[in-house]
Amino acid sequence: WPGNVRELGNVVERAANLIDGDMIDLEHLGIPQTPEKKTIQTGQPSMSLDEVERQAIKEVMFSVNNNIQKAAGILGITRATLYNKLEKHSLSRKGE
Numbered sequence: 001w002p003g004n005v006r007e008l009g010n011v012v013e014r015a016a017n018l019i020d021g022d023m024i025d026l027e028h029l030g031i032p033q034t035p036e037k038k039t040i041q042t043g044q045p046s047m048s049l050d051e052v053e054r055q056a057i058k059e060v061m062f063s064v065n066n067n068i069q070k071a072a073g074i075l076g077i078t079r080a081t082l083y084n085k086l087e088k089h090s091l092s093r094k095g096e
Contacts, residue, residue, distance in 0.1 A: 054089040057082070066093055 015028035047055070057075070064070040072082040086093065 050089070053085065054091070057085055057089065057091060061091070061093075068093065 011029055012024075014030065015024045018028045019025075057071070060071045060074050064074065068079050068082060072079045075082065077085075085091075
């Protein structure tokens with residue numbers, strides 16, 4: 001649990017008050033669900049790690065309409081790291 005024990009207790013109590021039956025689901029816990037992880041289909045059997053990274057950044061940037069904050073969140077990196085990787089791979093903020 002990312003918080004402390006008191007917070008966990010509050011979340012469980014809240015969930016118990018929200019359920020209709022006797023089963024607590026994720027929706028009752030109020031935990032935001034993370035976006036589904038995507039796999040990259042390259043069609044090429046041997047891409048270097050840099051090529052895979054570049055392709056992943058391009059796809060994510062396109063999927064979030066070039067929103068740096070959202071792209072960094074999906075990739076699990078900071079905005080500064082994303083800016084560095086965009087520069088490293090000679091990609092513009094538009095993912096090209």
